Amino acid sequence: MNLSKLIVALANSLIGMFRIVDIHQQKHLSVEHIKNIDLLATSTSIQVCPSDDELLLVELSGKVTKNVKNSWEISDQVSRKHQTIHITARYVRDGGFHIFSFSNVKMIVHVPRRYYDSIKVKTTSGSIKLDHVSSQSLFLKSSSGSIQSSESTAAKLYRMETSSGSIKALRNDAETMELSTNSGSIKADLQSADRMLLKTASGSIKARQLDGEVEARTSSGSIKGEDITMTGDWQLKSSSGSVSLQVNMPASLALHYRGNSGSGKVNINGMTFTQQDAHHIIGQVGTGDFRLNVQTSSGSFMLYQ
Secondary structure, X not given: OOHHHHHHHHHHHHHHHOOEEEEEEEEEEEOOOOOEEEEEEOOOEEEEEEEOOOEEEEEEEEEEEHHHHHHEEEEEEEEOOOOEEEEEEEEOOOXXXXXXXXXXXXXXXXXXXXXXXXXXXXEOOOOXXXXXXXXXXXXXXXXXXXXXXXXXXXEEEEXXXXXXXXXXXXXXXXXXXXXXXEEOOEEEEEEEEEEEEEEEEEOOEEEEEEEEEEEEEEEEOOEEEEEEOOOOOEEEEEOOOOEEEEEOOOOXXXXXXXXXXXXXXXXXXXXXXXXXXXXXXXXXXXXXXXEEEEEEOOOOEEEEO
């Protein structure tokens, strides 16, 4: 074979290696005696949804370059002592030519509808989406990616945590709910919990129709609450950002606001004040059954109906 033919053959081989192809893997797993489900993806997004089947189904679906199609795998391990199944979707480097590779793969897990003690979902680089899932405890964690949850229930604790990414929560229910991100916004709509924590180091917090006790903290970003009927105590703190809260006519509310370099404004019918200036407001409606404590370091505060 002369040099020109060798070059052409090599070029065709490389083109074939880097061609985009579909990937679709499936694995059915028994969870008959399983109380805990741990899901881990090392470099892909995870979607969790309920299933009416008896077997748990794990899918890997997406598009990759041909040279890495066989580098993705689904593995599982069962700890019978702890009644736990560990399921991992990962990209395995086999020493091949993977420098110019592309992968856009999603892990989809169909969980049988039954009672579980805990469901844990973790990805090192990718988003997490969970819909209509129930467990005694739910844990969602992403090192770099967004988290989205809707219509899901945790009898005890529901924790959503991401180091870099936003969190969106809609119509979830738990005894205790914790939403935290180091860098990203939080949006919580129609959430119900006895105790709720919303925390971001750098990003805004937006809440609508929350039930129960609420604590919201942001180091750099605003806090905004809309259509709030207070059914528990609220604590709001922003180090650098404004705080605004629109409440439905409260029958009983005790307000304590303190700001360093921001002003406060209150427009609530029937509220009487024992302290009212730009940086310090103490007021009450009715017997003050529900407490609202607000603190801002650099930002304004507004409470209205």
